[in-house]
Amino acid sequence: GAVVSQHPSRVICKSGTSVKIECRSLDFQATTMFWYRQFPKQSLMLMATSNEGSKATYEQGVEKDKFLINHASLTLSTLTVTSAHPEDSSFYICSARVAYYGGNSPLHFGNGTRLTVT
Amino acid sequence: GIQVEQSPPDLILQEGANSTLRCNFSDSVNNLQWFHQNPWGQLINLFYIPSGTKQNGRLSATTVATERYSLLYISSSQTTDSGVYFCAVESLTGANSKLTFGKGITLSVRP
Numbered sequence: 001g002a003v004v005s006q007h008p009s010r011v012i013c014k015s016g017t018s019v020k021i022e023c024r025s026l027d028f029q030a031t032t033m034f035w036y037r038q039f040p041k042q043s044l045m046l047m048a049t050s051n052e053g054s055k056a057t058y059e060q061g062v063e064k065d066k067f068l069i070n071h072a073s074l075t076l077s078t079l080t081v082t083s084a085h086p087e088d089s090s091f092y093i094c095s096a097r098v099a100y101y102g103g104n105s106p107l108h109f110g111n112g113t114r115l116t117v118t
Numbered sequence: 119g120i121q122v123e124q125s126p127p128d129l130i131l132q133e134g135a136n137s138t139l140r141c142n143f144s145d146s147v148n149n150l151q152w153f154h155q156n157p158w159g160q161l162i163n164l165f166y167i168p169s170g171t172k173q174n175g176r177l178s179a180t181t182v183a184t185e186r187y188s189l190l191y192i193s194s195s196q197t198t199d200s201g202v203y204f205c206a207v208e209s210l211t212g213a214n215s216k217l218t219f220g221k222g223i224t225l226s227v228r229p
Contacts, residue, residue: 107149
């Protein structure tokens with residue numbers, strides 16, 4: 001149980017275009033989802049916390065107008081990278097927690113999306 | 119925010135050897151997870167272990183919350199154990215609950 005599905009797994013886009021990444025909790029409801037970014041040979045860094053039905057909370061240094069997050073339902077959060085540039089090329093991973101259990105429960109991660117901007 | 123330190127940063131083992139990976143953290147936690155990231159980037163959830171000891175096959179983990187550290191033990195290592203091992207913690211204090219990752223330990227198991 002507790003499967004998080006993320007799509008697409010890999011995307012290549014041209015500079016200036018926008019890319020949408022979907023994160024779905026397949027067999028549970030998630031009031032909160034988290035978006036992480038990982039550059040090569042580095043650790044995962046939290047970008048934003050996505051809350052169902054409300055605005056996302058962004059970490060310091062993350063541009064909210066560039067990384068649009070929508071969490072319209074208890075099973076789906078989307079991250080849109082707007083006007084992508086080569087420096088946005090990275091590995092993006094989402095995670096979610098089973099809503100019922102609240103804070104004292106593990107986070108479940110998707111398989112990630114490798115974005116390459118040419 | 120909470121600080122997470124993992125050691126050693128790199129580890130090379132001969133197949134069949136045992137190893138211990140360490141994670142130190144700077145504050146009380148209500149969540150601690152160990153992950154293995156494979157070459158394709160997939161994060162494999164190994165343990166959810168905010169306290170106590172757990173075992174799963176050749177892997178086991180112990181978290182001593184009062185002393186703010188966790189250990190991941192790998193016994194009889196195999197080449198498929200190679201990859202990056204992350205410890206991630208969620209602080210008990212603070213208004214915003216979020217999982218903070220350490221820098222990871224890169225493990226290479228040689229045949």
